[in-house]
Amino acid sequence: MFLRRLPINRLPSVRVASFSAAIVRPATVSLTALRFNASITNQQAPHPKAVKDALTKTDDKSPLNSKDYVLFHPVYSPxxxxxxxxxxxxxxxxxxxxxxxxxxxxxxxxxxxxxxxxxxxxxxxxxxxxxxxxxxxxxxxxxxxxxxxxxxxxxxxxxxxxxxxxxxxxxxxxxxxxxxxxxxxxxxxxxxxxxxxxxxxxxxxxxxxxxxxxxxxxxxxxxxxxxxxxxxxxxxxxxxxxxxxxxxxxxxxxxxxxxxxxxxxxxxxxxxxxxxxxxxxxxxxxxxxxxxxxxxxxxxxxxxxxxxxxx
Ligand SMILES: [Fe+2]
Ligand SMILES: [Fe+2]
Structure with a gap:
């Protein structure tokens, strides 16, 4: 049951994982770039949370909002x-x-x-x-x-x-x-x-x-x-x-x-x-x-x- 079910069940949840990843990754990349630039220009890099907040701000009105904190989980087809x-x-x-x-x-x-x-x-x-x-x-x-x-x-x-x-x-x-x-x-x-x-x-x-x-x-x-x-x-x-x-x-x-x-x-x-x-x-x-x-x-x-x- 498990071996048959799990890959099928986990496939759709990639959407959820990707959704989160799409939010987090740009922040990570940009933060690295900002730190790099700051080290060159000797300016102070912004706080990580400020960068992430700015990059994850969308019009998403979901109850968990776009900065979703949920971990990987299955999403099922009917x-x-x-x-x-x-x-x-x-x-x-x-x-x-x-x-x-x-x-x-x-x-x-x-x-x-x-x-x-x-x-x-x-x-x-x-x-x-x-x-x-x-x-x-x-x-x-x-x-x-x-x-x-x-x-x-x-x-x-x-x-x-x-x-x-x-x-x-x-x-x-x-x-x-x-x-x-x-x-x-x-x-x-x-x-x-x-x-x-x-x-x-x-x-x-x-x-x-x-x-x-x-x-x-x-x-x-x-x-x-x-x-x-x-x-x-x-x-x-x-x-x-x-x-x-x-x-x-x-x-x-x-x-x-x-x-x-x-x-x-x-x-x-x-x-x-x-x-x-x-x-x-x-x-x-x-x-x-x-x-x-x-x-x-x-x-x-x-x-x-x-x-x-x-x-
Ligand atoms: Fe349970
Ligand atoms: Fe439960």
């Missing part, structure tokens, strides 16, 4: 979105068993404590949003912890990283973009939200982040492979959940997400057409989760100094 399916990697050996058991237990506890029912036609829009918003605040943790750990390892051991750090940071940012996108549908800081009061939601996020960040960091120091396998299985679960959500949009209790316009930030990020709906956004998020699943299952099978084949 066929690729439709082709995304739930897959499960067979559990083999001790590490896989630990990782899969942890995901199963954590999911069961979370589902039970939040009253989640793993069926279509039951969850309301508010219940879906509560669940998605909370879980996306957690989903952005593993990539950042892993990227940070490998960055520190590279510094500590005076060794190169072999291309893992960027992939991991891209995953973390991609999860944060999921959160920012769904926040456009409902702001979790709204006190009038009947299901989750603002302070309760924020306290839950704070507590979970504090516990999960440190737990995952310690685990990553002990066994990075098990951690990547854990994320691989976690993302399998995410693909399953978003598939149920899509079914609820298409035939269940939240049909209007099939006609509600996609938030602008999502249309820009996934390069969606102007008439894109929230359903299209959920489909893109599901494809992202499938990419995280495949990527982490690949990384889980590598040694720490193996080159990253996903980069």
């Amino acid at each position: 066929e690729e979105l439709a082709a995304t399916k739930y897959t499960h990697r067979e559990v083999k050996g001790v590490q896989d068993t630990i990782a899969f058991s942890l995901v199963t237990i954590m999911r069961a506890v979370f589902d039970y404590s939040t009253g989640y029912v793993d069926k279509t036609g039951i969850m309301t829009e508010k219940q879906w949003l509560n669940r998605i918003l909370f879980l996306e605040t957690v989903a952005g943790v593993p990539g950042m912890v892993a990227g940070m750990s490998r960055h520190m390892r590279s510094l500590r051991l005076l060794r190169r990283d072999h291309g893992w750090i960027h992939t991991l940071l891209e995953e973390a940012e991609n999860e944060r973009m999921h959160l920012l996108t769904f926040m456009k549908l409902k702001n979790p800081h709204d006190f009038d939200w009947p299901d989750i009061r603002g302070p309760f939601f924020r306290a839950a996020v704070l507590l979970t982040q504090g516990v999960f960040f440190n737990f995952y960091f310690l685990c990553y120091l002990l066994s990075p492979q098990t951690c990547h396998r854990f994320v691989g299985y976690l993302e399998e679960s995410a693909v399953h959940t978003y598939t149920l959500c899509l079914k609820d949009i298409e035939e269940g209790r939240i049909k209007h997400w099939g006609t509600q316009p996609a938030p602008e930030i999502a249309r820009f990020y996934w390069q969606l057409p102007d008439n894109a709906t929230v359903r299209d956004v959920v489909a893109a998020v599901r494809s992202d989760e499938a990419d995280h699943r495949d990527t982490n299952h690949v990384l889980a099978g590598l040694k720490a100094d193996d080159p990253n084949p996903v980069a």
Whole structure:
């Protein structure tokens, strides 16, 4: 699945990478030229940010604006979105068993404590949003912890990283973009939200982040492979959940997400057409989760100094 999907999915995203590169590169070249000229004429070169600001100023009215800060990420064709399916990697050996058991237990506890029912036609829009918003605040943790750990390892051991750090940071940012996108549908800081009061939601996020960040960091120091396998299985679960959500949009209790316009930030990020709906956004998020699943299952099978084949 991964080897077939990834090159196809990553091809269109070159557009995004090129878009960023087109913005950054002229600034870099011009800055070099300005420094060179300044050294000749003995004048002070302008501050780098001033040069970059001047060179990147356009009429782009995107919500992330032309000086986009987003990292490399996939952009999908309609066929690729439709082709995304739930897959499960067979559990083999001790590490896989630990990782899969942890995901199963954590999911069961979370589902039970939040009253989640793993069926279509039951969850309301508010219940879906509560669940998605909370879980996306957690989903952005593993990539950042892993990227940070490998960055520190590279510094500590005076060794190169072999291309893992960027992939991991891209995953973390991609999860944060999921959160920012769904926040456009409902702001979790709204006190009038009947299901989750603002302070309760924020306290839950704070507590979970504090516990999960440190737990995952310690685990990553002990066994990075098990951690990547854990994320691989976690993302399998995410693909399953978003598939149920899509079914609820298409035939269940939240049909209007099939006609509600996609938030602008999502249309820009996934390069969606102007008439894109929230359903299209959920489909893109599901494809992202499938990419995280495949990527982490690949990384889980590598040694720490193996080159990253996903980069
Ligand atoms: Fe996500
Ligand atoms: Fe994910």
